[in-house]
Amino acid sequence: MRGLQAKARGAALGAGLLALTVQVAQAAPARAAMSYYTTAQAERGAATYQQSCAVCHGADLGGAFDVPPLVGRFAANWAGAPLSQLFDYMAKAMPLFAPGTLTPAQNADLLAFMLRENGAPAGSRDLPATLDGLKNMMFPKSTPASVK
Template sequence: MAHAALPMAHAAPARAGTAYYTTAQAGRGALTYQQFCAVCHGADLGGAFDVPPLVGRFAANWAGAPLGQLFDYMAKAMPLFAPGTLTPAQNADLLAFMLRENGAPAGGRDLTPEGVKTMVFPKMTAATVK
């Protein structure tokens, strides 16, 4: 789902060198993704005919949008077969995984449900987007 369909909130722009998550957190998110998300979005995050991909154009659609907006959408609407059942920590891990798969840099601190409120989805170059 493109972010334009959701009401926009304001967040600080990403700074050069912003680290979004830890590699361990993205790893946890990969496991959670395979358990709850891959059935619809595909093992490679490529989507399907009626399910959007979570890489490529996804990154372009969300670039510059508040991460909190995406996090809130995930928390309320996903997974499709049981919306709102994942914990805030699981959603943060999933978001970390999605960021990693879209080329966002890892750092020394986990992405938190509180932290997403002040961050934006990074603008990725064609070279970093899978």
């Protein structure tokens, strides 16, 4: 008889824990998807890209000759890295034939464009144009299957 009572208590305890887990999960706020930039900012970045970057990286961001693509494996290489690192690299080393000539706002717009082309969602705020504003934002880990 004691064995049946212990099993019944165990089943009741398990059911109670399950109910509590479901209640906690329902009460927890849903995490919003991280948004990185505005659509308008990505469009500005697209225009700057065509003027300053496409000659080397290709009109479709696919790379050319020895120049790496800015989609696909590029996204995989940067996945999880702070956006501040990429922004800093862009500011110091790009464009290749005139490094450091783009403004911080232009680099932020370019970064927004690159994020969009790699599947990051748009939001309601422009991507910051400062290292400090970008240090806690990470390059997204997932990209759409259609990206090169």
